[in-house]
Amino acid sequence: MNTLRDLYIDELKDLWSAEKQLIKALPKMAKAANDPELSKAFMTHLRETERQVERLEQVFEELGESPRGKKCIGMEGLIEEGQELLKEKPDPDVLDAGLIAKAQHIEHYEIAGYGTVRTYAQLLGAERQAQLLQQTLDEEGKTDKLLTQLAESSINIEAATAEGDEEEEETTRGARGRSEREVSRRTTVEGGRGGARGGGRGRSGGRAKETESTAR
Numbered sequence: 001m002n003t004l005r006d007l008y009i010d011e012l013k014d015l016w017s018a019e020k021q022l023i024k025a026l027p028k029m030a031k032a033a034n035d036p037e038l039s040k041a042f043m044t045h046l047r048e049t050e051r052q053v054e055r056l057e058q059v060f061e062e063l064g065e066s067p068r069g070k071k072c073i074g075m076e077g078l079i080e081e082g083q084e085l086l087k088e089k090p091d092p093d094v095l096d097a098g099l100i101a102k103a104q105h106i107e108h109y110e111i112a113g114y115g116t117v118r119t120y121a122q123l124l125g126a127e128r129q130a131q132l133l134q135q136t137l138d139e140e141g142k143t144d145k146l147l148t149q150l151a152e153s154s155i156n157i158e159a160a161t162a163e164g165d166e167e168e169e170e171t172t173r174g175a176r177g178r179s180e181r182e183v184s185r186r187t188t189v190e191g192g193r194g195g196a197r198g199g200g201r202g203r204s205g206g207r208a209k210e211t212e213s214t215a216r
């Protein structure tokens with residue numbers, strides 16, 4: 001590898017491999033997600049990812065090179081982290097929050113990669129290729145923002161209150177620990193509702209009620 005062009009092609013191969021791996025992982029992430037909006041976001045990104053692979057292949061065609069021959073170890077590791085999360089079998093709300101975290105790691109990894117190759121394409125005077133790569137970079141950025149929105153609007157909040165579900169099922173930790181947590185939960189709820197009692201109805205998100213009823 002001696003030239004910027006060599007490095008450019010190497011990075012492109014990495015991204016192609018990354019996207020191909022992600023195409024296999026996204027349906028599993030969509031299936032694992034409990035929140036329908038999150039599941040939908042993963043499936044939408046699957047379609048986008050398929051188009052991103054096509055764009056990369058267009059770039060390779062222009063370059064007269066093959067996209068094959070390299071495995072993106074970074075993406076392999078990120079996907080593996082997602083699989084480890086699933087194996088932990090967390091509470092559904094916590095699982096969703098975790099899936100968002102894993103997906104954002106993936107997006108940021110790709111954003112770094114596409115930003116790099118877009119700039120290399122510009123430096124090499126390959127304007128058309130730079131445009132194609134910029135298109136994908138924009139999509140990755142939008143996906144990242146959507147994931148942030150989903151996390152902030154409800155999923156992380158539900159995960160934060162998921163301890164309530166656990167209390168009901170838990171039998172091993174003993175009554176003292178349980179009642180302490182009960183007190184702290186009430187304090188939080190009361191604080192948030194100006195002193196009024198009655199569970200987590202004030203929490204945002206369509207599933208707050210559901211969380212409340214299982215918590216009792």
Ligand SMILES: [Fe+2]
Nearest residue numbers: 019049052110
């Ligand atoms: Fe992508």
